Amino acid sequence: MEIYIHLPFCKSKCQYCDFNxxxxxxxxxxxxxxxxxxxxxxFAGEQYGGARIDTVYIGGGTPSMLEAKHISSICxxxxxxxxxxxxxxxxxxxxxxxxxxxxxxxxxxxxxDRISIGxxxxxxxxxRSMGRLHDKDTALEKLALADKxxxxxxxxxxxxxxxxNSQLIKSEIDELSGYVTHMSVYQLTLEEGTPLKKRADEGRxxxxxxxxxxxxxxxxxxxxxxxxxxxxxxxxxxxxxxxxKHNMGYWTREEYLGLGAGAHSLVKTSDGRxxxxxxxxxxxxxxxxxxIGGVNCVDAFDKIPRAEMSVLSKTDILNEQIMLGLRTxxxxxxxxxxGRIPPELDEFFARFDGRIALNKRGMEVMNGILVxxxxx
Amino acid sequence: xxxxxxxNFSIIAHIDHGKSTLADRLIERTGTVSARDMExxxxxxxxxxxxxxxxxxxxxxxxxxxYKGEEYTxxxxxxxxxxxxxxxxxxxxxxxxxxxxxxxxxxxxxxxxLSNVYLALENNLEILPVINKIDLASADVDAVKLEIEDIxxxxxxxxxxxxxxxxxxxxxLIGQIxxxxxxxxxxxxxxxKALIFDSFxxxxxxxxxxxxxxxxxxxxxxxIKMMSSGKTFEVVEVGNxxxxxxxxKSLCAGEVGYIAASIKNVSDTAVGDTITGAExxxxxxxxxxxxxxxxxxxxxxxADGAKYxxxxxxxxKLQLNDASLSFEPEVSTALGFGFRCGFLxxxxxxxxxxxxxxxxxxxxxxxxxSVSYIVTKTNGEKLTIDNPTxxxxxxxxxxxxxxVVKATLYSPPDYVGPIMELxxxxxxxxxxxxxxxxxxxQIIYRMPLNEIIYDFFDSLKSRTRGxxxxxxxxxxxxxxxxxxxxxxxxxxxxxALSIIVHKxxxxxxxxxxxxxxxxxxxRQLFEIPIQATIGGKIIARETVKAYxxxxxxxxxxxxxxxxxxLLEKQKEGKKRMRKVxxxxxxxxxxxxxxxxxx
Numbered sequence: 001m002e003i004y005i006h007l008p009f010c011k012s013k014c015q016y017c018d019f020n021x022x023x024x025x026x027x028x029x030x031x032x033x034x035x036x037x038x039x040x041x042x043f044a045g046e047q048y049g050g051a052r053i054d055t056v057y058i059g060g061g062t063p064s065m066l067e068a069k070h071i072s073s074i075c076x077x078x079x080x081x082x083x084x085x086x087x088x089x090x091x092x093x094x095x096x097x098x099x100x101x102x103x104x105x106x107x108x109x110x111x112x113d114r115i116s117i118g119x120x121x122x123x124x125x126x127x128r129s130m131g132r133l134h135d136k137d138t139a140l141e142k143l144a145l146a147d148k149x150x151x152x153x154x155x156x157x158x159x160x161x162x163x164x165n166s167q168l169i170k171s172e173i174d175e176l177s178g179y180v181t182h183m184s185v186y187q188l189t190l191e192e193g194t195p196l197k198k199r200a201d202e203g204r205x206x207x208x209x210x211x212x213x214x215x216x217x218x219x220x221x222x223x224x225x226x227x228x229x230x231x232x233x234x235x236x237x238x239x240x241x242x243x244x245k246h247n248m249g250y251w252t253r254e255e256y257l258g259l260g261a262g263a264h265s266l267v268k269t270s271d272g273r274x275x276x277x278x279x280x281x282x283x284x285x286x287x288x289x290x291x292i293g294g295v296n297c298v299d300a301f302d303k304i305p306r307a308e309m310s311v312l313s314k315t316d317i318l319n320e321q322i323m324l325g326l327r328t329x330x331x332x333x334x335x336x337x338x339g340r341i342p343p344e345l346d347e348f349f350a351r352f353d354g355r356i357a358l359n360k361r362g363m364e365v366m367n368g369i370l371v372x373x374x375x376x
Numbered sequence: 377x378x379x380x381x382x383x384n385f386s387i388i389a390h391i392d393h394g395k396s397t398l399a400d401r402l403i404e405r406t407g408t409v410s411a412r413d414m415e416x417x418x419x420x421x422x423x424x425x426x427x428x429x430x431x432x433x434x435x436x437x438x439x440x441x442x443y444k445g446e447e448y449t450x451x452x453x454x455x456x457x458x459x460x461x462x463x464x465x466x467x468x469x470x471x472x473x474x475x476x477x478x479x480x481x482x483x484x485x486x487x488x489x490l491s492n493v494y495l496a497l498e499n500n501l502e503i504l505p506v507i508n509k510i511d512l513a514s515a516d517v518d519a520v521k522l523e524i525e526d527i528x529x530x531x532x533x534x535x536x537x538x539x540x541x542x543x544x545x546x547x548x549l550i551g552q553i554x555x556x557x558x559x560x561x562x563x564x565x566x567x568x569k570a571l572i573f574d575s576f577x578x579x580x581x582x583x584x585x586x587x588x589x590x591x592x593x594x595x596x597x598x599x600i601k602m603m604s605s606g607k608t609f610e611v612v613e614v615g616n617x618x619x620x621x622x623x624x625k626s627l628c629a630g631e632v633g634y635i636a637a638s639i640k641n642v643s644d645t646a647v648g649d650t651i652t653g654a655e656x657x658x659x660x661x662x663x664x665x666x667x668x669x670x671x672x673x674x675x676x677x678x679a680d681g682a683k684y685x686x687x688x689x690x691x692x693k694l695q696l697n698d699a700s701l702s703f704e705p706e707v708s709t710a711l712g713f714g715f716r717c718g719f720l721x722x723x724x725x726x727x728x729x730x731x732x733x734x735x736x737x738x739x740x741x742x743x744x745x746s747v748s749y750i751v752t753k754t755n756g757e758k759l760t761i762d763n764p765t766x767x768x769x770x771x772x773x774x775x776x777x778x779x780v781v782k783a784t785l786y787s788p789p790d791y792v793g794p795i796m797e798l799x800x801x802x803x804x805x806x807x808x809x810x811x812x813x814x815x816x817x818q819i820i821y822r823m824p825l826n827e828i829i830y831d832f833f834d835s836l837k838s839r840t841r842g843x844x845x846x847x848x849x850x851x852x853x854x855x856x857x858x859x860x861x862x863x864x865x866x867x868x869x870x871x872a873l874s875i876i877v878h879k880x881x882x883x884x885x886x887x888x889x890x891x892x893x894x895x896x897x898x899r900q901l902f903e904i905p906i907q908a909t910i911g912g913k914i915i916a917r918e919t920v921k922a923y924x925x926x927x928x929x930x931x932x933x934x935x936x937x938x939x940x941x942l943l944e945k946q947k948e949g950k951k952r953m954r955k956v957x958x959x960x961x962x963x964x965x966x967x968x969x970x971x972x973x974x
Contacts, residue, residue, distance in 0.1 A: 004934060213925055264936070265934075344902065364926065376944050
């Protein structure tokens, strides 16, 4: 089983961000959130404490924005309530501006062995335009610091920013590969309700076209490959086999508990509410107060309010296996897709050892392919 | 009732010159409908009519008015105001002795007005000019009077000046209707001759004929005969409209009213037909009966294939009320099962489509309109073809004839150049041009109907900033060098996109359609070639490039549900697409090809 901990706090909200995160929260709010989170960890431990935990991931928001002692406390409470002796990977997310030596030391002390840094770009104009709080120099400085204390450093990179061009993408990746063993490369998406979407709709920001982004993505993939990174998932690349085991768990449908506001879980035994063993996805309320209040007024994990919950049918499970499995280079067992791939789609797939996966072109247009092969 | 106390009249007016408002005012002034029940534009009883402010279906109404101490019955027969319905107009005019010519004091005489005036003159009607909207600041009564005298040759001395909207001059108008329009004639004792000028379907009484009794008398229990078909029926009820149906003991010569005779189908009460007595029939029918012939044809398909039966049901229901609507089943490889529908004109088509969607809640896909061609094959066989897909291979075709219209355009002189350029571009043959007055030119072209049904109205309006008006009448057939233009999508013929065009325009139109399709067909997983072909020869090609980017966003924190919802939404969008081979084509593509200015 995996554990995900959500820390929904940021110094400020980035232009493109529609994640569950809140900017400029006061100390009292953060404190009561952490208290509720620890209460939830305790309840979860009472229900699932016997399960063997394989990976832990502290995400956000910006976990590195919190004081080192807060992270230490969360880790301590986790250890008190779960058996972490078999944990193979313990990650935390950080943004360059709030990475500091004392925090890195505290993380290591707490058992964290992997750090993922939200660099996003190494072009100061891009960074400013997206409302990021760091610049290129800070990013490189903090990467070096992280590299000093951690074997396993990852960096995020966004493709399709206003000042992107193939030259820039290539040099960004080349520079980053000096520090990291893992890169997540995402294409910028304009999400409803974000300031960036509004600016784009009003024509106040120039963004590369879909075709240009596709070209930039090709440059990124080629550069990563030249730098020794292997694409093991549509947007994730690892050097020396340092894949993200936690994220891999999502694609292979491992059980996971999501703790914190808006966090999602997948459990495959009883969740305490449904009597029969079933596969269930559920999530907590996104709103901070709804989450805090919800946790504080109950006395068990399964009583915490849920924003969404679905008991998965056989079709749901099969659809998930396909849509998640095909994100990975390893693909899925061929028989899972038996009879589902019309001949005209063959050119988007690769077959090997009884497995089938999307090839590079297939990964580019994965949604279009999924819509055709899934029973939705 | 004595005939000298009856007046039967119509109102002739250009589309927005205030005809319906004037009719409302007359109804109100004569107390036919209480103010409480008065709804603006009472005679336009369909929602669409009221919204568009135009009259589609005829309505009639009996008004009572006391004038100089005597009681009069005024039968107002309202007429539709659009070229598509010229025949219906002519029949309702034939039911009258007089007509009011309503002219907007701010606009003057327009093409539509003129053509209906000519129709009225052909029917020997007494025409009373009425100048409306005199309350508007831009009204120029003297100029309009002069125009009426110059163009139409009517005496405007002392003619009624009204504002239908404000209710000004209505009493004077009614007085003049009684004084100047003739009373009907006819013999109550002669064999029955009743002119059907409209019919409609009533759920309880069946098809109802609206008639003008020319000779004789009709009452419930009488046996009647339709003179065009010889079919006989027994009269169940006769009556008048005021404006709702009021039964009466009988209808006599000179009167206007309705006859209900348990007729199941409106096609048995054809407009223009003569009703006579089955036992004592008239020797000959009233002149002018014409079967309504569709001019424009289009394929109508349900967007959801499962709704085929609903569409059929809806068309049958509309046809009960509208004998000029014709339809038969059609199968398209791209669009599935639907109907080939025939309409009187483009407006008629739009109205039927809108009624299907609105009153029957149907989502429709319509194909490009076509006209009816006469094809003579090399073996001498003649075919009438209203569907491009039915055109035989050109090797078997000796020649094709297409319908032609006489198009009359009115415009300020400034736009003569652009109009002539437009007509020439649409294969028009110049017939005549004359200055009606220094501000108005009449231009006559002989043009293929095929060219008018596409974007002619829109082009005309945009080139003349809305100042030009158009009227047209059928003017036979002519031989033309026509070809079928087919569209291939990803190598597959899309039958629903085929059109018949003149050879000289085929290249431009083929390229235009290919470009348009490239715009409306979304990029898909594969590259999609779009080709315009004539007889298998490719004349234009466009390519919809394969798309290369999906949302490769973060599946954040294990939020799989969101991703699933995104895919479901995408799938839902696909369901609204039509498949041509393996290509998804949005419904609007089929009609978008109309909006090409070539």
